[in-house]
Amino acid sequence: MKKLNALLLSSTCFAVLLAAPAMAQDAQQDTSSASTADTQDSGAIVVTGSRITRPNAAAASPITSVTSEAIRAQAAVNIEEVLNRIPSVAPDSQQNYQDSDGRQRIKLRNLGFERTLILVDGKRLGTMNGLDANMIPTALVSRVDVLTGGASAVYGSDAVAGVVNFILDNNFEGIQANANYNFYAHDNKPGLVSQVAKNYGFAQPAQGLSTDGGRVDLSLTAGKKFFDDRMHVSAYVDYRKANLVPYGARETSGCQLVEGTKDGPLSCSISSYTGxxxxxxxxxxxxxxxxxxxxxxxxxxxxxxxxxxANPYDGYSFQRKNERWNAGGFASFKISDAAEVYANAMWFRDKSANVYPxxxxxxxxxxxxxxxxxxxxxxxxxxxxxxxxxxxxxxxxxxxxxxxxxxTSVPDLEDRYTNEGLRITGGVRGEFAKGWSYDVGGVYARNQMDTSWAGxxxxxxxxxxxxxxxxxxxxxxxxxxxxxxxxxxxxxxxxxxxxxxxxxxxxxTYGTSTTTNTLYNGIATIQGDLGTYGIKSPWADEGVAIAFGAEYREDQLKSHADAIWRESVSDDADRYLAQHVWEGNVELQVPIAQHKAFADLLQVNGAYRLSKYSSNPDTFSTWKAEAIWAPVEDITFRASINRAQRAPTVVESFQGSNTSYGRITTAYNDICAPTVVSTSIDPVTGRPVNVYGAPTASREACRATGLADNLYGSATLLCPTDVGCTYRAGGFTVDPETAYTKTFGVVLKPRFLPGLVVSADRFLIDLNQSIGYNDYAYFSQGCQQTADPFFCSMFVRNADGTLSSNPTTNPTTGFIRQGTTNYYKSKSHGWDFQGQYALPLGGNIGRLDFDFAGTLTTLAGAQDASFLAERNCVGYYGGAGCGQFIAKWTHNLRGTYTTPDQFFSMSLNWRHLGPLTRTSNSGEASLGADASTVRKTFYRIDAYDYFDLSLNFRVEKSFSFRIAANNILDKTPPVMPNSYDIGLSRANTISARYDSLGRQIAFSTTVNF
Structure with missing residues (x-):
């Protein structure tokens, strides 16, 4: 009953910030027309960034939007492809990743998916650990709003990097069918990989043009209004299917290139599993x-x-085969201005597989x-x-x-993944007094993943x-x-x-492990326009607006496995993890001056939130402060500062608090024990005899681990040869991490160039006490190198100084700690640039529209401790500390021509990815580079430019037909050896960042009945 009551708590309301179809940056734009349409159609205003639904609200934080028109021009089959083109989103490609589980999660500013909150129409999509953004049907997306920077005070403690809000067309009337079919048309040409593979006799793809990787996306949507438009019901069903493209189908992945030594000869990965x-x-x-x-x-x-x-990876998935069904519905009934009941449901089922011989x-x-x-x-x-x-x-x-x-000549083995999810939202909203409204509702989301392995x-x-x-x-x-x-x-x-x-x-022999993530989320929001009661600035037209909110969330994770999984994979499969949080917040918008000399708009905003998690004994707070100043309507300055805090996810919390022990199975030696400098054979016993030297760590560092000086270098500290030393994970509370996000920007909308809007925003995200997983080697090496207690305190020695113990009889000492914990800082700094220009060509020529979004990243990295150097990974790839492949500059520029009668439109998109240099050649000691690491080969990836073309024919009002070509020049991805160590791909490239499969051709149509 507690969960049911919590589920009936409130929901979020939002106000429209966008007048421009592909950009939400105009801090002064009047969105009343869009807002009015939304209000008339659905009774709700959908805005990203605030719970206050004032129609002419101004954006104090940078927001990037992708419209339905841009999605159709891209011919995207899934949300993953839409997001990968947004500069502020770290590219991800779960459908081109052999080891994927099929779920798509989003990472803003390269800060990890745990720090990005995904919303659908302003409400959470699901749990942080279990959600799959690809459950959102592309055909129903009206726009995607990306608000980067801290948003915890408005949306919840886990919106550290920002939010991605999918605005759906849940107010559809009529019947609409959408069909999208695309495939790859790639010209295989002999290259470096095929030359090396030829030496092993490995089969290579036929030269010339090949077509493969067919994908289909079919959707049907229907909607109807009743009772003088007070009731609306709509539903959709969507089917997607993708065919397998194996590694062996591309000349760039005919074998996994291996470079054994720096600048050494190239070889192919080989396997002793042969026919x-x-x-x-x-x-x-x-x-x-x-x-x-x-x-x-x-x-x-x-x-x-x-x-x-044999070639071990020739049959691996370059594009994973998968099949997905999405379905859902939307309903609302306006009883009166005081009460409108609404409910939405989304369901999906996805089957995909990773194949291997x-x-x-x-x-x-x-x-x-x-x-x-x-x-x-x-x-x-x-x-x-x-x-x-x-x-x-x-x-x-x-x-x-x-x-x-x-x-051979038998079916491949498969790692099978079946993901199934249900998301239900509902509530009631309306006006309860003059100037006051409420929204009370909730979200129930359940995602189940069945993982089946065989052998x-x-x-x-x-x-x-x-x-x-x-x-x-x-x-x-x-x-x-x-x-x-x-x-x-x-x-x-x-x-x-x-x-x-x-x-x-x-x-x-297929054993199955099942993991179920469940979210119970209740939200209550009350907002008021105090200007109704005369509470406003004497220089402003509008009054103070305020919103109060209360929220309850419970996040559960359950897992179990069948008998075969326990026998062949792991018998440690049962889990039940849960945590809940109570939150309360308040938000203010205070217009100070409007339409005055030197203050066409002067406004300040603020928000404050308190959070109490069951997994942490403390209550913590988040807040934001924003200011907007438009001296004239042509120019707007804006600034914001957010203090965002994120509590650990239910999995991170479990990893931090649950105690587990294990033996260090690698060749590990206590840094304070003597080192072996030579070994000889005893002529009498025939046994090896070791000659020992000084420990690898200094006496000062060993003292910091709690070791007595008289035991420094003692042979008694050697890890036992039979069981090794011990590590312990968990047994402590993981504290929330804190991010301070600052943005400063300017928006230009010159009256002498109608249709032009440009903006530039500086963002500074500094994440303190960052939550992450570190193993015993991280602390051991850190202690050896720095002697700092931050690392050395993770050694918990026995009374005799040793690091080996039996946790059953001695659970408190004799180990090195590892696991999920707080460490020092992560950072992301840079600039966002956006622009839009609508240019009428006059007469019967038509019009041109330009949309631009670019990001200049100046700092992206981490600092593991205050006494260690700060890593800046911008423009670099490879190495232990830089795995995100962050180019300094990336952008998208789309130009669209439309005829006056809108019968025909042509859209050309230019995607630019800046160059990357290997960390070995960075010259930065903080990235592990010095004179000895400099490479002469495979140390740089040049800038990449992709061009996409889309042609749209609106044959009549009810029927349109589109042809699109992405990567129209069929640009081959960069090739590098040891790619798995760089980008977790055995395809000799970074699949998530580059168009790895070549040119993509798409045919799509929309029919309205």
């Missing part, structure tokens, strides 16, 4: 030797070599040890039996063996290996009742087209 079969005895005279079955088909072994290796895995993938094979296995030749078993050849003795096999079970492989020859018929000894199929690992290509073996090893 020939990999065999390695684990006992006997040839133990550890690696063989392949002879490719000539004889049952003999040849030594394993790269010349016979079917394989018989190495036994090292399991915890059960090597496979076992009989020395009289009927598939082995005498020579093979001798190589594997030695003198036991021909007997029934079992010996350990290592096997790897790539199964041969260890027991089934051993069953298939344990075979005997019965009168010429080879059959399994065990598991016959369940259809065991004999496996022949001792001849080349024995698993090719072997569907019976594939079915036995793979069928029924």
């Amino acid at each position: 020939y079969g990999y065999v390695s005895p684990q006992s006997g005279p040839n133990a550890g030797n690696a063989y392949l079955n002879n490719p000539n088909g004889t049952r003999t072994f040849v030594p394993y070599s790269s010349a016979l290796a 079917a394989r018989v895995y190495s036994s090292t993938a399991y915890a059960d040890g090597p496979y076992q094979v009989r020395c009289n296995n009927p598939y082995m030749s005498a020579a093979q039996a001798t190589a594997i078993c030695g003198t036991a050849a021909g007997t029934s003795t079992f010996v350990p063996i290592e096997l790897r096999y790539r199964m 041969p079970l260890y027991a089934r492989v051993n069953n298939a290996l344990n075979v005997v020859n019965n009168n010429g018929t080879i059959s399994c000894v065990n598991d016959v009742a369940n259809g065991c199929v004999p496996f022949d690992p001792f001849s080349a290509n024995s698993a090719t087209n072997n569907t019976a073996l594939y079915n036995y090893l793979i069928a029924g």
Whole structure:
């Protein structure tokens, strides 16, 4: 009942800031016409940036908007593609990312998705950990507003980087069908990758023009008004499907390029999982030797070599195949001016997969040890039996063996992801007194993700290996009742087209883990125009406006897994995490002067919010202060400062508070223990003898870890060879992080150039006590290098100084801490530039419209501690500290010509991405660069320019047809080795930033009935 009551609490209202179709920057613009339309149609004014719904509200913070016209010109199939073109949004490409789970989240200012709040019509889309922005149908988007900078005081504590507000056409009347089909038309030309891959005999795509990657987006929308337009009902259904494009379909990804040393020779990643079969005895005279079955088909072994290796990634997904259904509806009924009831629902179901070749895995993938094979296995030749078993050849003795096999001409294995979500909003709004209105409502959002992985079970492989020859018929000894199929690992290509073996090893092995994120959100807002009661400045036409709000949110995460997942992946799958927050806020708009000399508009705004999270003992506050001054209507100055605070998400909170222990499995040595400088063999015992030197850390640093001086360099500090040292994660409270966001800008709207609006805004975002995950190595290395308590206090030693413990008997000491915690600062500084110009050409020629948005980033990075240098990653890529690929300058410029009768329009868009330099060549010590890191090859990505063309034909009022070409020049993406270390892509490029698949052609139509 508590959740139901909370759900019935209020909702947000917003006022329209945009007069320009692609830009919301005019701080003086009169939006009353747009506002009136919204009010008449739906009873609600939709604005981004304030809960006060004053129609002529002015934008004190920079807002970028993308309109439905621009989305249609782009022929976007999903929201992901729309967002990637906005300069303030960090590019992301979940559909071109092999390891994706299919969900799209948004990162503003490169500050992480946890710091960007996503709204639909002013209300939260869902939980921060579980949302998928691609559930929003592109055909129903009226515009997308991006408000960058802190907005916590208005929207909630997690709007640190800003908000993205999707304004939907939820007031549609009639019936409308939209169809969009697009595909890639790319010219494959031999290049660097194909040259290297040729040396390995890897198959490459055919040269010349290829078409692939077809995607379809079909939607149907219907709406109707009743009872003298007091009631409105509309609904939509949307279907999307995308075909697989494998890595092997592009010459730039024919193999994964590897550069072993700086400026060294290039090679391809190779795999021992081949159709020939990999065999390695684990006992006997040839133990550890690696063989392949002879490719000539004889049952003999040849030594394993790269010349016979396979391409491990040729079938990986460059574009992931997926299928999605979206559906929803909107309803409202205006009982009177005092009460309008509204409800909206959105549902989606998305299925996608990451594909990879079917394989018989190495036994090292399991915890059960090597496979076992009989020395009289009927598939082995005498020579093979001798190589594997030695003198036991021909007997029934079992010996350990290592096997790897790539199964060809059978279905690929898939990592399957099914995402399903439901979002319901509802409430009541209206006027309850002169000048006063209210909105009480809430959001229920539930997103469920099923993750299914498969692979041969260890027991089934051993069953298939344990075979005997019965009168010429080879059959399994065990598991016959369940259809065991004999496996022949001792001849080349024995698993090719072997569907019976594939079915036995793979069928029924898909284990599933289910994670469900649920949001209960109730909001109540009361706003008033105090000017109704004469409370206003003597120099202003409008009075003081005020809004009060109260909000409750509960965020839940539940997860569980089936028996197969627990057996083959992890038995630690059950989770129930939850936290809730109570918040209250107040917001003011105070016009001081309007239409006066030297003050066409002078206004100040402010907001304050208190938040109390169940996961934190403290109550914390956020606030904003804004000022707008237009000395004349042609020019407006604006400034704002926001103090935004973000509490940890439910997952971060759990990671911080839940205590878990583990062993450091890598070769780790206590920084205060002696180091091994040499090793020799004792001639008597035959055992290795180590010669030790000084510790890697100074005595001062070790003292800061709590170590007594007399134990410095003692051999007793060495991590035990059998279990290693211990780390502990969690066991503490993660405090909220705090961001101070300042913006200063100017908007020009010269009367002598009607239709021109330009703006420039400086943004400064400084994030303190940044929440993040750091492992034990981060603290260990930091302590060694700085001796500062910030790092060294993470060492919690036993009384004897050691770092190894059994948490069951000693949970309080003997470990290094790691996990989610607060550290020092993250920063993002720069400039936003926007412009719009509507140019009538006169007579019967038509008109030209220009829209421009550009961002100059001057600082993007972090400072891990006050005594460490600040990292600035702008213009750099690669390296441990710069993974966001932030160009100094990016922009979009769209020009559109429209005929006077609007029968035809042509739109050309220019996307510019600034150059990037590898951190190794930055010359910045804070980025790990010095003279030894300078590279001569693969150290720079030149600026990239993409051009997109769209043609629209409005055949008649009810029918329009569009043709679009994105990346019309088919520009090839930059190629770099070791791309996974740079951009988590094995396709030799940064898939999220560049058009990796080439030219895209689209055909779309809209039909109104």
